[in-house]
Amino acid sequence: MPQPDIAFWLVAAFSVVFAGISKGGFGSGAAFAAASILSIVIPPGQALGLMLPLLMLVDLVTLRPYWRGWSWPDARLLILGAVPGVALGAALYRVANDDLLRLLIGVISLTFVAWQLARQQGWLALSRRAVPMWGGALAGVTAGFTSFISHAGGPPAAVWLLSRRLDKTRFQATTVLVFWAINIMKFVPYAFLGIFTQQTFLLDLALAPFALVGAWLGVLAHRRVPERVFFAITYVLLSLTGLKLIYEALV
Template identity: 70%
Template structure:
């Protein structure tokens, strides 16, 4: 399509489908892999600008299946903390070079993989008791900042929500509501910073059906696909892309 070569589109399609599956069925934690993948072939700012409208579309598509099955008090604590985190991310975007964002996205990506590996090995454990509201506020700031700079707010949200003892579906529904609201909050500063463009809009229009396909697959995979299989693929993908982004940012 005009303004984008076939290679970029070929990379973007599976990345967006993957984001839809993650957000639709597996707690949103790995959806930011799409940003890491896209940042391998286009500038990080453009990758973020392309993905935000698509993530918002996925949010809307997945709200209905989980409607009112969330924990509103927990979502509210995280959203209130996320707002200053979004502001911090907007400030950094204004003053930092693109390579800083390659390094940030890469570091957050490898940090997520490392945290999950330690969790599964038993080296660290989820909080045994429910985190207090102030802990949720701090988690929310991290959600807002990491979501702004790399669409990677899922891990910080998971740390807080896992401590709350939510069942699988309630956890999933709460993350859907949370990131629907956080992504709305990100839209205005993204627009003000010039992250959106005619090119990103054109690619969004072309990729929208694939975002919806991914969301549809994710909702259905929520019960049918073992989480171990999905995340084994995810961690491999994230390790490779995270290392490559850090290399690109340093070189």
């Protein structure tokens, strides 16, 4: 990793606070924007490694308020499905270079924005009828894979959970539990693949307070900031970041 400079610290602090706000106040769906933004100033693999312990810290903080509020059968299906997804992500990471990772993260960022806008405009209607169990397993595989390579497993998991007709609190609690488990799964292969280093560990210690502040701000923002405003900002950030990463990967 290059020697951290002022630009790194400014971008990193903003990214980590943003991830904390997203997880603490608006669910985990947009938290992966932090890794996308960080990939602009450091190599994408290092951005993923730097963010994972911080996301796990926020997971730990936000898990308690939703303790046992989840739908265990749905969470179990997604978690079990995520195991081969994480393995596939690890296999791809072993052969991917930085440009391929930038391209994948950029494409996933733009796909996330397109998916969310299509839902809001009514162009994409997610079924709320019963979905076969294999659909949940497939959602888990996809969530594990996209989470491993970009921390962006939210949309595949949401597709399954929305079809299960869960109430808002049970949906959120199940999401928190699923990604707490997936992030733990990712930790071991991240370590074996050398994504964590002594330098990223020291940087995580320095950035941990920003993650906690972000989670605290997220709780406040949940009550005071309209969800539409927060996600509008997220979509702009992800669109600009995704386009830049794709451009850097292809040029």
